[in-house]
Amino acid sequence: MKRKLLYLTCSLLAVALVAAAINAQTLRRLYHTVTLFDDDVIVGNFSNMDQLFDAVTIDASAPVTVFGHSPQPLPSEFQHDGTPRVTRDFLADTNTTALLVLKDNDITFEEYYRGTNAGDRRISWSVAKSFLSALFGVAVAEGSIGSLDTPVSDYVPSLKGTGYDGVAIKDVLQMSSGVRFDEDYARFNSDINRFGRLMALGGSLDEFATTLERERQPGTYLHYVSIDTHVLGMVLRAATGREITDYFNDKLWSRLGAEDSTLYLVDAVGEPMVLGGLNMRTRDFARFGSVYLNNGFWNGQQIVTPEWVAASVTPDAPHLMPGERDTSDLSLGYGYQWWIPEDADQEFMAIGIYDQFIYVNQKAGVVIVKNSANTHFTEDNFSSMRETVSMFRAIADSVATSGDQDTSLAAAQQ
CATH class of the missing domain: 1.20.5 (Single alpha-helices involved in coiled-coils or other helix-helix interfaces)
Structure with missing residues (x-):
C-alpha cells in the first residue's frame, strides 16, 4: 500500500x-x-527571436554563393514628394539595423547599425510571404498544384464552411480572399493581435484560419490578410504531401548558397509561421532577392520559373494596381505576395512590418535589403514606407549611373 x-x-x-x-x-x-516591440529591447529581440519563441532551424547545406565587392557611398540625400531628405538621417529616423545594396553580384554598400552585425539572423516579418510565394511557384511548375483557379478548400477540407470555402488559390495569393481580418496592430482585439496571443499562449494556426469569416466577394478587393499566407501553406502541404520546412529546404534554401542557417518560428504544434516567421542574415535576404532579380535563375540553376516570377510581380486586375483606389490599404500594387510601387519600372518589393524590405530593380540590376526596428512605421499612413521607396530609387539610380561611368571609363582607357 x-x-x-x-x-x-x-x-x-x-x-x-x-x-x-x-x-x-x-x-x-x-x-x-x-x-517584443518595446523601444529598449526591440532591436535585440529582432535579432534573437529563437531565444524568445519556439523555432526550427534549417541548416545551410550548399557551398556559399560569394558576392563580389565594389564599394560605393550612398547618395547623401534623396527627394521625396519634392522635399530633400538626408539619407543618413532617414536611416536613423527609421531605426535601420542593416542596409545592403547589391548591384548584379557585387555588394556596393553594406552597413550594420544599432549594435547589430552581419552575423545576426533578423526576423523577416511579412517578407517571408514572398519566400512562400516562390515555393508555391515551384509546386505549380512541378505539377503538384494544377490550377490557381482551384478553391483552397478542395486541397484543405477543414476550410469548408469557413471564410475560405470555395475561394480560388489565386485570390488568396493576391490578398483578395474576401475574408474579414483586422490587421490593426494598435488595437488589442484585432485579428492580428489575436494571432499574436495564439503564438504566445499556444495554439494551432491551422485552427485559427478556420475561425475567419467572409466579408466580400473574393477577387474583387485588395485587403491585406496575413492568414491568407498561412492558408497557402496549408494548401502547399496538402498538394505536395510534405512538411513546409522540408520542402523549403529542398526547393529553395539548399539552392541559394546561403551563408548561414535560417530559422522558422513555429506554433504550438510545430507548424512554421510562413506568414512572417523566417529569420536569416541580411546577405541571405539579398540572395533571395537575387533569385527574382535574375528571373528565377541563381547559383547556376533555375530555382523559380521566369513565368512565375513575372506573374508574381504583375498586378492583373484593377483592384491590384498601384495608385489610389477605393480600399483602406496602401497605394502599392500587389501580385503573388509581392508589392509593386507606384510608377514602377521593373521594380517590386517584399515588405514586412517595422520596415523590413527586399527591393528589386531589374532594370538597374539592383537588390536592396533594409532591416529595421521602426516603431513609428504606421504613422501618417505608413509614410516611412513611401519615403523608403524614394530612397531605394535614388540609391538604384546612383549605382546604375556609377556603373555606366565605370564602363565608359574602361572603354576610354582601352
Whole structure:
C-alpha cells in the first residue's frame, strides 16, 4: 500500500512539475509577446527571436554563393514628394539595423547599425510571404498544384464552411480572399493581435484560419490578410504531401548558397509561421532577392520559373494596381505576395512590418535589403514606407549611373 501511495505521489509530482514547466514556458512567451516591440529591447529581440519563441532551424547545406565587392557611398540625400531628405538621417529616423545594396553580384554598400552585425539572423516579418510565394511557384511548375483557379478548400477540407470555402488559390495569393481580418496592430482585439496571443499562449494556426469569416466577394478587393499566407501553406502541404520546412529546404534554401542557417518560428504544434516567421542574415535576404532579380535563375540553376516570377510581380486586375483606389490599404500594387510601387519600372518589393524590405530593380540590376526596428512605421499612413521607396530609387539610380561611368571609363582607357 505504501509503495502504491509513493508511486502515486511521485507520479502526481512529475505531472505537477511538467505542468509548472509548461506554464512557465507559456508565461515566458506571453511576456516576450507583450514586450517584443518595446523601444529598449526591440532591436535585440529582432535579432534573437529563437531565444524568445519556439523555432526550427534549417541548416545551410550548399557551398556559399560569394558576392563580389565594389564599394560605393550612398547618395547623401534623396527627394521625396519634392522635399530633400538626408539619407543618413532617414536611416536613423527609421531605426535601420542593416542596409545592403547589391548591384548584379557585387555588394556596393553594406552597413550594420544599432549594435547589430552581419552575423545576426533578423526576423523577416511579412517578407517571408514572398519566400512562400516562390515555393508555391515551384509546386505549380512541378505539377503538384494544377490550377490557381482551384478553391483552397478542395486541397484543405477543414476550410469548408469557413471564410475560405470555395475561394480560388489565386485570390488568396493576391490578398483578395474576401475574408474579414483586422490587421490593426494598435488595437488589442484585432485579428492580428489575436494571432499574436495564439503564438504566445499556444495554439494551432491551422485552427485559427478556420475561425475567419467572409466579408466580400473574393477577387474583387485588395485587403491585406496575413492568414491568407498561412492558408497557402496549408494548401502547399496538402498538394505536395510534405512538411513546409522540408520542402523549403529542398526547393529553395539548399539552392541559394546561403551563408548561414535560417530559422522558422513555429506554433504550438510545430507548424512554421510562413506568414512572417523566417529569420536569416541580411546577405541571405539579398540572395533571395537575387533569385527574382535574375528571373528565377541563381547559383547556376533555375530555382523559380521566369513565368512565375513575372506573374508574381504583375498586378492583373484593377483592384491590384498601384495608385489610389477605393480600399483602406496602401497605394502599392500587389501580385503573388509581392508589392509593386507606384510608377514602377521593373521594380517590386517584399515588405514586412517595422520596415523590413527586399527591393528589386531589374532594370538597374539592383537588390536592396533594409532591416529595421521602426516603431513609428504606421504613422501618417505608413509614410516611412513611401519615403523608403524614394530612397531605394535614388540609391538604384546612383549605382546604375556609377556603373555606366565605370564602363565608359574602361572603354576610354582601352
